[in-house]
Amino acid sequence: MYTLLLKEFQLELRRKSVLSGLALYLISTIFICYLTFSLRNNQITPLVWSALFWIIILFTAVSTVAKSFIGEKKGKEIYYYSIVKPEAVILSKIIYNFILCALLSFTGLVLFILFLKNPIQDLLLFVLLLLLTSFGLSSALTLLSGIAAKANNSSILMSILGFPAVLSILLMAIKISKNSIDGLDRSVSWDDLLVLAAINCISTALSYLLFPYIWRS
Amino acid sequence: MRKSWWKIVCVILLIYTVVGGFLFAVPRLNIVNETIRVLYFHVPMWFGMIALFLFSLIYAVSYLRTNKLEYDMASNELAHVGVMFGLLGIFSGMIWANYAWGSPWHGDAKQNGSAISTLAYLIYFVLRGSLNNEEQRARFSAVYNIFAFAVMIPLIFIYPRMVDSLHPGNGGNPGFNTYDLDSRMRMVFYPACIGWILLGFWIATIRIRARFIEETILDQENE
Known part of the structure; x- marks a missing residue:
């Protein structure tokens, strides 16, 4: 499993274009927001800020995770199939996607604070939330991208398959981010964080259990 | 006749529900008034939907364990009827909400939660449509079915309890518990639930048989 994880990183470093493409995507979307909202001062309320932030993070995460299976070549899968267990494959992909998503969302956060204002009062909570959300997104979407990769028109299917899973994660995330923007006491958002962590556990367990069935074909 | 007793029970219960639901006396509550009667039709829809989805899930799991295509077929048809129940539940709720x-x-x-979970199952059909290989379609849709069920449970049962809601039964609004005390409503409500759930499974079995016949005919034509 560690070797698989290592292999994912090496592959990624070798294909610099994809990673830099994602980073550029993030930067350009944030820059568009900046340009739009710089037309008039004080237009960006905290709620607008969090809506923009989550939309951008969501689309970046979807396009990050989507390539994890769609990018793989046919022959390589058979090769993996013969040497490693499917559980190892899915876990390594989830961890890898999680690290990638977390990196991208932190970059997004820094850029947001740089270009648009920083309305967050409780930054530590927000960072914790970002970590949890990126883990949830990567665990749910990795399994679904495995399904979508096998189907026709996989890129369209990917975004709609992910929709219900992502929505339940984002519902919690938006609520907690509102709490952290308002600087409410930590105890208020503690329950929501727990629910988010529980959703993460469920989706990881499901991916772990169900992936062998997808992998077999 | 031995096998159809539950269908007869279903018809009798539903006739009783419709007659009793519209004619029997109901308690007067503020604002809700006569619209309380929607309880006999709206709430059983959700029970029916959850029961159907649960069986769809069970068939999906047993497909993954045994690889028999009949299970996949059953799972698909049960999900179809479940979505129908979900849509009816949403619409009956909308009619009620229009007045209340x-x-x-x-x-x-x-x-919102029910709309999203209905969407999750609609996506299940889209997924089925976009896979051509029969066995692959069965396996992937079974996997997604389990996933959709896991998404539905928090959206319907957990999320609405965490936020404020106008819906009866939430946030101090008059709800199920106050009706529970009223034995007049209970007399119609429980039979209604059983009747609607039975109707759901009846439709599902007919659909499964129809699909089975279709497949057999197709197989024979191909040979």
Whole structure:
């Protein structure tokens, strides 16, 4: 499993274009927001800020995770199939996607604070939330991208398959981010964080259990 | 005749529900008034939907264990009927909300949650449509079915309880518990639930048999 994880990183470093493409995507979307909202001062309320932030993070995460299976070549899968267990494959992909998503969302956060204002009062909570959300997104979407990769028109299917899973994660995330923007006491958002962590556990367990069935074909 | 007793029970219960639901006396509550009768039709829809989805899930799991295509077929048809029940539940709720809340769609937590979970199952059909290989389709849709069920449970049961909601039974609004005390409503409500659930499974079995016949005919034509 560690070797698989290592292999994912090496592959990624070798294909610099994809990673830099994602980073550029993030930067350009944030820059568009900046340009739009710089037309008039004080237009960006905290709620607008969090809506923009989550939309951008969501689309970046979807396009990050989507390539994890769609990018793989046919022959390589058979090769993996013969040497490693499917559980190892899915876990390594989830961890890898999680690290990638977390990196991208932190970059997004820094850029947001740089270009648009920083309305967050409780930054530590927000960072914790970002970590949890990126883990949830990567665990749910990795399994679904495995399904979508096998189907026709996989890129369209990917975004709609992910929709219900992502929505339940984002519902919690938006609520907690509102709490952290308002600087409410930590105890208020503690329950929501727990629910988010529980959703993460469920989706990881499901991916772990169900992936062998997808992998077999 | 031995096998059809539950269908007869279903018809009798539903006739009783419709007659009793519209004619029997109901308690008078503020605002809700006579619209309380929607309880006999709206709430059983959700029970029926959850029961159907649960069986769809069970068939999906048993497909993954045994690889028999009949299980996949059953799972698909049960999900179809479940979505139908879900849509009816949403629509009956919208009709009620139009009178009780003033507009059909209030963005209430329960409405949003049920809309999203219905969408999750609609996506299940899209997924089935976009896979051509029969065995692959069966396996992937079974996997997604389990996933959709896991998404539905928090959206319907947990999320609405965490936020404020206008829906009866939430946030101090008159709800199930107050009706529970009223034995007049219970007399109709429990039979209604059983009747609607039985109707759901009846439709599902007919659909499964129809699909089975279709497949057999197709197989024979191909040979």
